[in-house]
Amino acid sequence: MHNRCMIDPRLITLRVFGRCGTIGATAELTGYSPSAVSAQLRELQRVLGMQLLTKDGRGVRLTATGRFLVAGSDPLIAQWESLRAAAMAAGDQVQSHFGLGGFSSAAAQLLAPLAATLRSTHPLLEVQVLEADPARCFDLLIAERIDLAVIVAMQSDSYGEDDPRFEQRVLLDDPLDVIIPGDHPLASRETATLEELASEPWITEAAGSTYHSLFTAAFTAVGVTPRIAHEAVEWETHIAFVGAGLGVGLLPRLAPLHGAENVVRLRITGRTRPTRRIVAAVRRGSIASPLIQESLNILQVNANRILTERLEEEDL
Amino acid sequence: MHNRCMIDPRLITLRVFGRCGTIGATAELTGYSPSAVSAQLRELQRVLGMQLLTKDGRGVRLTATGRFLVAGSDPLIAQWESLRAAAMAAGDQVQSHFGLGGFSSAAAQLLAPLAATLRSTHPLLEVQVLEADPARCFDLLIAERIDLAVIVAMQSDSYGEDDPRFEQRVLLDDPLDVIIPGDHPLASRETATLEELASEPWITEAAGSTYHSLFTAAFTAVGVTPRIAHEAVEWETHIAFVGAGLGVGLLPRLAPLHGAENVVRLRITGRTRPTRRIVAAVRRGSIASPLIQESLNILQVNANRILTERLEEEDL
DNA sequence: ATCGATCATGCACCTATTGTGCATGGTTAT
DNA sequence: ATAACCATGCACAATAGGTGCATGATCGAT
Numbered sequence: 001m002h003n004r005c006m007i008d009p010r011l012i013t014l015r016v017f018g019r020c021g022t023i024g025a026t027a028e029l030t031g032y033s034p035s036a037v038s039a040q041l042r043e044l045q046r047v048l049g050m051q052l053l054t055k056d057g058r059g060v061r062l063t064a065t066g067r068f069l070v071a072g073s074d075p076l077i078a079q080w081e082s083l084r085a086a087a088m089a090a091g092d093q094v095q096s097h098f099g100l101g102g103f104s105s106a107a108a109q110l111l112a113p114l115a116a117t118l119r120s121t122h123p124l125l126e127v128q129v130l131e132a133d134p135a136r137c138f139d140l141l142i143a144e145r146i147d148l149a150v151i152v153a154m155q156s157d158s159y160g161e162d163d164p165r166f167e168q169r170v171l172l173d174d175p176l177d178v179i180i181p182g183d184h185p186l187a188s189r190e191t192a193t194l195e196e197l198a199s200e201p202w203i204t205e206a207a208g209s210t211y212h213s214l215f216t217a218a219f220t221a222v223g224v225t226p227r228i229a230h231e232a233v234e235w236e237t238h239i240a241f242v243g244a245g246l247g248v249g250l251l252p253r254l255a256p257l258h259g260a261e262n263v264v265r266l267r268i269t270g271r272t273r274p275t276r277r278i279v280a281a282v283r284r285g286s287i288a289s290p291l292i293q294e295s296l297n298i299l300q301v302n303a304n305r306i307l308t309e310r311l312e313e314e315d316l
Numbered sequence: 317m318h319n320r321c322m323i324d325p326r327l328i329t330l331r332v333f334g335r336c337g338t339i340g341a342t343a344e345l346t347g348y349s350p351s352a353v354s355a356q357l358r359e360l361q362r363v364l365g366m367q368l369l370t371k372d373g374r375g376v377r378l379t380a381t382g383r384f385l386v387a388g389s390d391p392l393i394a395q396w397e398s399l400r401a402a403a404m405a406a407g408d409q410v411q412s413h414f415g416l417g418g419f420s421s422a423a424a425q426l427l428a429p430l431a432a433t434l435r436s437t438h439p440l441l442e443v444q445v446l447e448a449d450p451a452r453c454f455d456l457l458i459a460e461r462i463d464l465a466v467i468v469a470m471q472s473d474s475y476g477e478d479d480p481r482f483e484q485r486v487l488l489d490d491p492l493d494v495i496i497p498g499d500h501p502l503a504s505r506e507t508a509t510l511e512e513l514a515s516e517p518w519i520t521e522a523a524g525s526t527y528h529s530l531f532t533a534a535f536t537a538v539g540v541t542p543r544i545a546h547e548a549v550e551w552e553t554h555i556a557f558v559g560a561g562l563g564v565g566l567l568p569r570l571a572p573l574h575g576a577e578n579v580v581r582l583r584i585t586g587r588t589r590p591t592r593r594i595v596a597a598v599r600r601g602s603i604a605s606p607l608i609q610e611s612l613n614i615l616q617v618n619a620n621r622i623l624t625e626r627l628e629e630e631d632l
Numbered sequence: 633a634t635c636g637a638t639c640a641t642g643c644a645c646c647t648a649t650t651g652t653g654c655a656t657g658g659t660t661a662t
Numbered sequence: 663a664t665a666a667c668c669a670t671g672c673a674c675a676a677t678a679g680g681t682g683c684a685t686g687a688t689c690g691a692t
Contacts, residue, residue, distance in 0.1 A: 005363050006324045023669055033652055038670055040650085047321050049411035050403060058659040058668050065407030072399045079395055083388045087366060091381030095365035339640055349681055354641055356679085374639050374688040 006080055010044040011073055013037055014052065016143045018070035022059050029136075030143050074164045074284075081285030088289050094122055098291060099146035101130045101137040105235065105255045106150040106278060109306070110171070114298050118291075125291075141166065141283055148295055152214075153277040167287045169296060172303035173275040175268065176218070176250045179242045182262040193270030194222045201229030201247035203238055211276070215250060218274035239263055252276055253310070278303070322396055326360040327389055329353055330368065332459045334386035338375055345452075346459050390480045390600075397601030404605050410438055414607060415462035417446045417453040421551065421571045422466040422594060425622070426487070430614050434607075441607075457482065457599055464611055468530075469593040484597045485612060488619035491583070492534070492566045492590040495558045498578040509586030510538045517545030517563035519554055527592075531566060534590035555579055568592055569626070594619070 017026040017037070027034040045052050052066035062070065088094065098118065102111045107129065115127045130146055137149035142165060150171065153161075161168060178192055180200075186192050204215045219226050229247045232238045235255045242249050243262045251257075257265055268274065280299055282292055333342040333353070343350040361368050368382035378386065404410065414434065418427045423445065431443045448456060450467035457465055458481060466487065469477075477484060494508055496516075502508055514535075521527045535542050545563045548554045551571045558565050559578045567573075573581055584590065596615055598608055 006327060008322045008324070011322060022667095024667085034668085035653080035670070035672095036651055042670090043650090046412070048400070048403075050407055050409050055658095055669090060669070063407070065403055065409065068406045069399070069403045072402060076392070076395050076399055079392050083385070083392055084364070086388060087364075087381055087385045090384045091366055091379065093366050093381065096362070097365075338638095340638085350639080351641070351643095351682080352680055358641090359679090371640090371687095376640070 006084070007073075007077060008044075010040045011069075012142075012144055013040050014044060014066070015070055015073060015077075016139065017041065018062060018067070019139060019142060021061065029139050029145075031145065077283065078164070078285035081283050082288065083285075085286050085289035085292070088291070092290070094125060094291050095289075096124070097126050097128070098148075098295075099128045099130065099140075100148050100150075100295075101132050101140050101146040102150035103133050103137075103152065104131060105252060106152075107131050109254050110150050110278075110299055110302055113302055114295060117298050118295065121294075122291075138166065138281065141281065144283075147282065147286065148292060149281045150299065151279060151281060152211075153279045165284055166281050167284050168279045168281045169287075171278045171280055171299055172307060173277050174252050174254050176214070176252055176274040176276060177265045178248055178268055179239060179251045179257070179263050179265050180248045181242055181245045182264050183245070184248070184264070186266065187264045189266060191267040191269040194218065194268060194272055194274075195224065195270060197248055198222075198224040198226060200226075202226045203230045203232055203241045203247045203249035204228055205233060206231050211250075214274060214276055218250070218272060221272040221274075222270075250274065254278075254306070322400070323389075323393060324360075326356045327385075328458075328460055329356050330360060330382070331386055331389060331393075332455065333357065334378060334383070335455060335458060337377065345455050345461075347461065393481070393599065394601035397599050398604065399601075401602050401605035401608070404607070408606070410441060410607050411605075412440070413442050413444070414464075414611075415444045415446065415456075416464050416466075416611075417448050417456050417462040418466035419449050419453075419468065420447060421568060422468075423447045425570050426466050426594075426615055426618055429618055430611055433614050434611065437610075438607075454482065454597065457597065460599075463598065463602065464608060465597045466615065467595060467597055468527075469595045481600055482597050483600050483603045484595045485603075487594045487596055487615055488623060489591045489593050490568050490570050492530070492568055492592060493581045494564060494584055495555060495567045495573070495579050495581050496564045497558055497561045498580050499561070500564070500580070502582065503580045505582060507583040507585040510534060510584060510588055510590075511540065511586065513564055514538075514540040514542060516543075518542045519546045519548055519557045519563045519565035520544055521549060522547050527566075530590060530592055534566070534588060537588040537590075538586075566590065570594075570622070 013026060013030055013032070016029050017023070020026055020029060023034050023037050023041075026032075027037045030037065032040070041053060050065050050069070051063055052069065053060045054063050100111050100115060111129055115129050118125060118127050128146075130140060132140060132149075134149075134151035137146070137151050140146045141149055153168070153170075178194075178197060180187060180192075180197075186196065198219075202215075205212045215226075230241055232241055232249075235251060238249045238251060239257065239260045241247065243260050245262075251265065257263060280296055286292055287296075329342060329346055329348070332345050333339070336342055336345060339350050339353050339357075342348075343353045346353065348356070357369060366381050366385070367379055368385065369376045370379050416427050416431060427445055431445050434441060434443050444462075446456060446462055450465075453462070453465035453467050456462045468490075469484070469486075494510075494513060496502060496508075496513075502512065518531075520531045531542075546557055548557055548565075551567060554565045554567060555573065555576045557563065559576050561578075567581065573579060596612055602608055603612075
């Protein structure tokens with residue numbers, strides 16, 4: 001649990017606190033107890049001779065100095081990651097621990113094979129996979145719990161493409177299919193357009209969730225406002241709802257149907273073909289690390305394999 | 317003893333090892349025991365998954381990866397120092413520990429007043445002064461045992477003016493006087509030239525010492541080769557030798573005669589007036605720190621005071 | 633060759649840093 | 663007013679990290 005190193009772990013903790021703003025959340029994210037986080041930050045202030053935190057209501061918040069330190073530590077972390085990566089590459093060596101993070105369908109389709117491959121090619125490397133949603137993946141990267149995350153890119157998120165803390169690389173654009181009940185008028189079709197389905201009752205995630213913004217973006221692009229009938233979190237649930245005839249929904253191509261009863265998957269055609277962009281994210285500077293490079297290659301190969309399999313599928 | 321922070325202390329230890337090449341010397345310099353240094357470096361290799369050391373005869377030496385890491389850590393350290401300095405300045409705060417280093421006459425004339433001033437202006441700052449020769453001062457800076465050093469600049473040394481690990485600032489040029497026995501024919505003079513004293517038996521430090529290079533440089537500048545009769549380490553000893561009539565010697569203006577018997581101090585005039593340049597050195601990046609800035613100002617004020625007192629003296 | 637010096641390292645042991653779990657006190661929302 | 667939440671202090675436990683000494687390996691000098 002304590003594989004952080006080189007940069008004082010208490011500074012890492014401070015950075016995490018800088019993100020989530022409360023001791024409790026910091027503890028949850030870092031894997032420490034709240035008392036430990038509190039003690040760490042107190043000790044950090046003592047050793048640096050800086051006041052970093054102030055009481056604020058029932059919580060605490062960063063002082064100006066604290067915010068300054070958090071922001072200024074970005075290049076420091078990046079520099080270290082970069083140095084480590086270069087040293088690894090120069091010495092043709094590989095670290096002993098490697099943390100991966102990703103959301104469910106990516107974890108199943110991309111992360112699992114990656115972990116398996118790494119496990120066989122580097123027998124004495126302990127690979128750890130954490131399933132987490134994209135936002136949490138970024139937090140886990142900051143907390144140095146994981147070293148590489150596979151996530152869906154989100155424009156609406158607080159982590160921009162050019163965040164100084166991360167480097168990102170597109171792996172694949174995963175199209176969204178539409179799933180409809182088997183007894184739906186369009187069920188015998190192969191493809192459909194969003195316009196054709198505009199008046200259907202839709203099943204989506206709760207507002208603010210990972211895919212909701214993708215959902216709304218897709219429909220605003222075609223200029224219609226879908227009627228949201230039901231909300232579900234897991235794809236399993238989406239599928240079940242559709243199977244029960246409650247409505248229609250979007251399902252990423254990567255998410256398998258598992259031969260669900262009474263559910264048909266249709267490709268979306270027409271002007272707007274919504275996709276989710278799946279990217280790999282690492283801490284800035286670490287991208288040159290041999291292990292990261294190897295992982296990215298494996299991911300890319302898998303992503304390409306998936307894409308070509310789809311093409312062959314379509315050729316049938 | 318363990319005020320190092322933020323950058324993993326084991327990396328600091330590795331850097332020190334990179335300089336002195338042996339575990340024992342590293343231990344001496346860092347203040348750890350040899351076992352501790354050995355264990356630290358072993359642990360560092362484990363946690364980084366890199367092989368940094370190799371057996372070499374009865375000792376160990378850095379691998380290519382190790383050297384790479386040591387060299388590459390320079391900017392990392394500088395970046396941290398810079399960040400800390402900026403945060404300190406931004407928050408108008410001051411660290412809790414401050415280490416000073418310097419050689420004897422600088423320690424007496426410049427460092428002691430500095431420490432006294434800091435002690436009074438920052439009552440809860442613990443100031444530590446280490447007397448050490450210039451080369452060791454640089455090592456102590458690397459080892460993070462001290463934060464600021466007052467040293468004589470040496471062109472022949474392995475630490476150049478532009479070393480990426482340090483920043484240096486000239487405090488004052490301290491002229492070298494000549495000291496001769498009271499019964500010497502020139503004893504009644506106020507000044508002398510090096511040429512006039514070329515044939516005297518000279519007292520100097522051992523070859524390779526801090527001042528020996530200064531000594532030879534002065535005489536090569538005037539084109540004569542002095543006869544070195546005796547060697548002494550401490551100025552006290554130099555003075556005693558001269559007082560005993562064993563020869564003549566050079567003595568920095570900053571080093572006091574303490575009313576020694578039978579010794580006269582003469583200013584050196586003529587084409588070549590040897591001086592030793594006294595500079596302050598800090599770890600790169602830390603120069604913006606408020607405490608460092610304040611210290612440098614105090615040092616500069618003291619240096620200027622010394623210079624003006626000399627001018628007034630000469631006016632008499 | 634032999635002996636002594638020099639180095640690094642392993643081991644037993646000790647210390648103090650740093651973690652957890654629980655209780656407490658202050659602060660906000662219902 | 664009461665409940666929920668948040669940070670923190672304290673007793674206690676684990677463990678990282680230190681010292682000192684003994685050991686083994688290598689080199690230089692006699």
